[in-house]
Amino acid sequence: MIPELGHFALAVAIAAAQAVLPIIGARAGDARLMAAAPALALGQLIAMVTSFGCLIWSSVVNDFSVRDVAMNSSSAEPLFYRITGVWGNHDGSILLWCLVLAICGGAVALFGRNLPSALRARVIGVLGIVSAGFLLFTLTASNPFLRMWPPPIQGAAINPLLQDPGLAIHPPILYTGYVGFSIPFAFAVAALLEGRVDPMWGRWVRPWTLAAWCFLTCGIALGSWWAYYELGWGGYWFWDPVENASLLPWLTGTALLHCAIVVEKRDTLKTWTVLLAIATFSLSLCGTFMVRSGILNSVHSFAVDPTQGIFILTLLAITIGGSLALFAWRAPALGATGVFAPLSREGAIVLNNVLLCSLCAVVFTGTAYPLLAAVFHEQLSVGAPYFHLTVVPLLVPLFAAMSVGPVLAWKRADLLPALLRLWWAAAIAALVWIGVQLGTRDAFAAAGFGAAAWLILGAFAELIERIRLFRIPLAGSWARLSAQPLRVWGAAIAHAGMGVTVAGIAGMSLALSTIVAMHPGQTIGFGGYQWTLLAVRDAPGPNYTAHIADLRIARAGQTVAVVHPSLKTFTQQHQTVTDTSIQTDLWRDLYIAVGGEQNGATVLRLHVNPLAAFVWLGALVMAFGGLLSLIDRRLRVGAPARRGARRRALGVPA
Amino acid sequence: MDALARRRLLMLAPLGVAAAGSAVFWELLVRMRAGTYDPHLLKSMLIGRPLPSFALPGQAPSAGFATADVTAGKLPALVNFFASWCVPCVEESGTLMSLQKQGVTIWGIAYKDTVDAAAGFLMRYGDPYHRVARDADGRTAINFGLYGVPETYVVDRQGIVRLRYAGGITQAAAEATILPLLRRLA
Amino acid sequence: MRRLSRAAGAALALASLLALAAPARALDSPSEMLPNPAQERRAEEIGMQLRCVVCQNESIEQSDATLARQFRGIIRRRVVAGWSDRRIIAWMVRRYGTFILLRPPFDPMTWLLWGAPAIALAVGGAAVMLARRRGVAPPDPLSAAEQRKLADLLK
Numbered sequence: 001m002i003p004e005l006g007h008f009a010l011a012v013a014i015a016a017a018q019a020v021l022p023i024i025g026a027r028a029g030d031a032r033l034m035a036a037a038p039a040l041a042l043g044q045l046i047a048m049v050t051s052f053g054c055l056i057w058s059s060v061v062n063d064f065s066v067r068d069v070a071m072n073s074s075s076a077e078p079l080f081y082r083i084t085g086v087w088g089n090h091d092g093s094i095l096l097w098c099l100v101l102a103i104c105g106g107a108v109a110l111f112g113r114n115l116p117s118a119l120r121a122r123v124i125g126v127l128g129i130v131s132a133g134f135l136l137f138t139l140t141a142s143n144p145f146l147r148m149w150p151p152p153i154q155g156a157a158i159n160p161l162l163q164d165p166g167l168a169i170h171p172p173i174l175y176t177g178y179v180g181f182s183i184p185f186a187f188a189v190a191a192l193l194e195g196r197v198d199p200m201w202g203r204w205v206r207p208w209t210l211a212a213w214c215f216l217t218c219g220i221a222l223g224s225w226w227a228y229y230e231l232g233w234g235g236y237w238f239w240d241p242v243e244n245a246s247l248l249p250w251l252t253g254t255a256l257l258h259c260a261i262v263v264e265k266r267d268t269l270k271t272w273t274v275l276l277a278i279a280t281f282s283l284s285l286c287g288t289f290m291v292r293s294g295i296l297n298s299v300h301s302f303a304v305d306p307t308q309g310i311f312i313l314t315l316l317a318i319t320i321g322g323s324l325a326l327f328a329w330r331a332p333a334l335g336a337t338g339v340f341a342p343l344s345r346e347g348a349i350v351l352n353n354v355l356l357c358s359l360c361a362v363v364f365t366g367t368a369y370p371l372l373a374a375v376f377h378e379q380l381s382v383g384a385p386y387f388h389l390t391v392v393p394l395l396v397p398l399f400a401a402m403s404v405g406p407v408l409a410w411k412r413a414d415l416l417p418a419l420l421r422l423w424w425a426a427a428i429a430a431l432v433w434i435g436v437q438l439g440t441r442d443a444f445a446a447a448g449f450g451a452a453a454w455l456i457l458g459a460f461a462e463l464i465e466r467i468r469l470f471r472i473p474l475a476g477s478w479a480r481l482s483a484q485p486l487r488v489w490g491a492a493i494a495h496a497g498m499g500v501t502v503a504g505i506a507g508m509s510l511a512l513s514t515i516v517a518m519h520p521g522q523t524i525g526f527g528g529y530q531w532t533l534l535a536v537r538d539a540p541g542p543n544y545t546a547h548i549a550d551l552r553i554a555r556a557g558q559t560v561a562v563v564h565p566s567l568k569t570f571t572q573q574h575q576t577v578t579d580t581s582i583q584t585d586l587w588r589d590l591y592i593a594v595g596g597e598q599n600g601a602t603v604l605r606l607h608v609n610p611l612a613a614f615v616w617l618g619a620l621v622m623a624f625g626g627l628l629s630l631i632d633r634r635l636r637v638g639a640p641a642r643r644g645a646r647r648r649a650l651g652v653p654a
Numbered sequence: 655m656d657a658l659a660r661r662r663l664l665m666l667a668p669l670g671v672a673a674a675g676s677a678v679f680w681e682l683l684v685r686m687r688a689g690t691y692d693p694h695l696l697k698s699m700l701i702g703r704p705l706p707s708f709a710l711p712g713q714a715p716s717a718g719f720a721t722a723d724v725t726a727g728k729l730p731a732l733v734n735f736f737a738s739w740c741v742p743c744v745e746e747s748g749t750l751m752s753l754q755k756q757g758v759t760i761w762g763i764a765y766k767d768t769v770d771a772a773a774g775f776l777m778r779y780g781d782p783y784h785r786v787a788r789d790a791d792g793r794t795a796i797n798f799g800l801y802g803v804p805e806t807y808v809v810d811r812q813g814i815v816r817l818r819y820a821g822g823i824t825q826a827a828a829e830a831t832i833l834p835l836l837r838r839l840a
Numbered sequence: 841m842r843r844l845s846r847a848a849g850a851a852l853a854l855a856s857l858l859a860l861a862a863p864a865r866a867l868d869s870p871s872e873m874l875p876n877p878a879q880e881r882r883a884e885e886i887g888m889q890l891r892c893v894v895c896q897n898e899s900i901e902q903s904d905a906t907l908a909r910q911f912r913g914i915i916r917r918r919v920v921a922g923w924s925d926r927r928i929i930a931w932m933v934r935r936y937g938t939f940i941l942l943r944p945p946f947d948p949m950t951w952l953l954w955g956a957p958a959i960a961l962a963v964g965g966a967a968v969m970l971a972r973r974r975g976v977a978p979p980d981p982l983s984a985a986e987q988r989k990l991a992d993l994l995k
Contacts, residue, residue: 313683
């Protein structure tokens with residue numbers, strides 16, 4: 001173990017250096033110390049990549065003398081899961097967290113070459129502080145490289161519910177989102193240390209915020225999708241504490257995103273932006289804490305070690321407390337120079353902030369309330385019904401404003417003309433609402449579809465306004481359209497993506513399900529389809545036995561699909577997991593899960609889920625919108641100049 | 655208060671919220687370490703209330719018993735739910751035997767078990783019970799608010815429930831929690 | 841036919857620490873469902889409001905635990921017997937406490953919880969109001985020398 005300890009100590013040392021030296025350098029104006037920052041960040045990155053690679057290697061070669069591998073892996077597992085299972089347990093996932101932190105530092109080092117060196121030094125320094133804290137925690141309390149002797153002959157194997165491709169992508173993407181917000185956080189703290197926030201700062205912060213936000217959006221959507229197809233119940237969001245913990249930074253991160261626009265464009269809302277940047281990463285850290293400390297009653301909780309929890313809490317206190325104290329001390333001095341009327345695009349963004357932060361506060365209250373009650377020796381629980389009753393009323397003004405905000409003018413706007421520009425979106429949305437209400441008699445679905453129509457159509461209102469559609473000749477509109485910057489498209493598409501998700505949620509509220517017991521050869525009619533159980537058979541897998549039901553689904557005589565849902569019994573872990581079959585044509589999902597046997601018949605749960613795919617497609621569309629905004633060259637001040645331009649520039653005499 | 659001072663105070667608010675939050679978390683972590691807080695444990699609704707009324711048939715080799723039998727003795731006692739298919743019950747049997755040897759009266763209820771399996775369990779791991787009854791369908795257990803086995807209820811001389819211990823009682827837990835309580839109630 | 845309410849979902853079913861043998865991912869069977877669809881729906885709605893005490897992050901309707909199955913049976917029998925929703929839930933709460941209510945009760949202990957949206961909006965709005973700059977401070981009046989300079993420039 002000594003060699004591994006030494007290796008880790010090296011990583012911590014580099015992080016410590018990265019934490020301290022550049023900040024001192026920036027304060028003292030010492031160019032050499034400041035220039036050391038990128039090198040240190042890259043050094044830490046190399047060290048962490050090596051370290052993570054070593055853990056993966058230990059798992060792949062089944063080195064059961066490493067305790068983490070012995071407790072969470074097994075040689076009977078396919079190679080893919082020996083690799084991806086590394087981050088399916090507590091210690092490995094903390095190491096992944098540290099790796100992503102190091103990647104963030106390295107990213108700023110590599111792509112932030114055009115930042116002023118003092119700012120870059122401070123940003124990398126702050127990232128170094130956070131890294132040092134987490135590395136120290138990993139080294140002392142959560143070391144995945146601890147050995148056990150004698151090594152067992154066979155590892156304990158991964159939890160069968162995690163033996164799934166979803167495991168490969170969900171944690172890394174989610175963690176990149178969580179940890180990615182450390183960069184805006186570092187920028188905010190750097191600005192506070194420097195004592196000023198100017199519009200250029202906003203321009204630099206925005207791409208990093210966008211990138212982290214895109215990853216977090218995808219990460220949350222992936223988690224929800226994974227739960228949908230893995231757990232066999234057709235549900236996709238359970239307001240479980242850990243799910244809520246991922247939603248909290250997303251809500252403030254979205255507010256941050258919008259503020260960053262205003263800071264850049266209007267030189268105002270600086271305090272909001274700095275506070276939101278600190279809050280978003282703080283909520284990411286909080287989420288980590290709540291999951292790993294065991295104080296919450298959640299299925300996702302990893303460790304139940306209070307000592308680890310105390311360590312993480314201390315880490316949080318220093319990071320969050322320190323940055324908020326710095327905020328309290330320095331923020332009043334951040335001059336806000338821009339002035340705007342309450343009714344203006346800036347005003348709409350402030351409203352957006354208040355609503356999103358209120359949503360965040362509500363979700364946080366619901367999640368943490370059982371803890372508060374526990375302090376007073378009461379026991380109560382907060383489940384989905386609470387969140388539905390409290391979140392939906394806040395979403396109403398948010399959705400209403402989402403389409404109106406982008407068509408308001410900066411600084412001072414008139415409301416009535418803006419609303420009139422959206423009359424067609426409102427009219428169509430109202431028609432949709434009434435139509436769905438008459439068709440399904442479901443108030444929630446009707447309101448949901450109405451809101452979705454409003455969001456999707458209203459999303460393009462700004463674009464339509466910019467190209468003066470139907471107010472100038474069509475050729476002129478077309479010319480303007482191709483000249484629109486990518487970020488306008490990005491904003492429209494992202495807002496529309498939200499509408500798509502809302503449509504998916506509304507559709508899923510109309511889902512139908514039933515449980516039946518069928519014999520082979522039997523056909524059942526349900527939801528407009530004919531379901532025939534063809535056969536039931538057993539088949540072996542690498543580390544499990546599968547009990548498979550072959551089903552044919554038909555509609556009006558035509559076969560739609562033949563599916564093979566199964567029950568997998570994992571020999572080593574003595575656990576049975578259901579493997580659902582989902583047949584989707586994007587407009588509806590046909591979802592089948594196998595149960596046990598009952599009197600010789602096979603129990604099956606059948607679902608018809610309208611618009612299920614839209615829930616996650618909407619999130620992908622949102623992330624795509626964010627990506628479009630991200631690659632808009634005009635926004636990337638300090639983007640590396642195209643090679644030709646640089647050569648030409650160099651050629652000009654001084 | 656002038657505008658700048660008011661702003662400063664406002665800026666302190668987030669820090670205040672964070673501090674309050676961490677105080678709550680800290681308190682819970684400390685209690686977890688001391689063992690007084692576990693988010694998965696349910697508080698029993700019976701604490702401070704009399705035993706629910708029941709009359710259960712016997713489980714071989716014993717005759718059954720009812721609530722009145724437990725309270726008739728005017729002695730503090732334990733009511734223990736167990737099952738032959740329950741692994742922690744096996745681990746707990748040693749502690750229960752030692753408690754019985756120290757003079758504690760333990761009433762046993764076999765939860766959702768067949769007569770033969772429960773009898774076999776008692777023969778194999780020892781029978782510390784004053785009497786054993788059968789709750790085959792688990793309805794009596796639901797009236798107790800049972801949510802797993804094993805569970806042990808400490809009853810005082812008046813038949814009021816004083817403690818619910820969920821999970822297998824370890825020797826250490828018996829000495830730290832059960833025995834002192836029984837002594838206080840004696 | 842069962843109609844999923846919008847809150848339908850399930851969390852992972854981890855083994856209970858008290859070894860109440862949760863059958864491995866077996867679905868409940870169609871024989872559990874009540875023949876009368878309206879009653880079945882009512883029973884489901886009640887079940888969706890109650891937390892399974894074994895797999896503590898699922899409702900009674902969704903959980904695979906045997907105890908959850910027993911609870912479902914208890915609820916259905918009482919629905920058929922004509923008990924009101926409130927009476928059935930009170931029966932459960934009397935035995936297991938308010939912890940099993942997925943929808944927390946509205947009493948002095950939970951005022952803060954239920955008031956959270958209104959309180960958050962109020963605090964947010966107040967913060968915005970308080971933090972709003974009273975416009976930019978007017979610049980100091982020009983000194984005499986500066987006024988002369990200004991007059992020169994304007995000529």
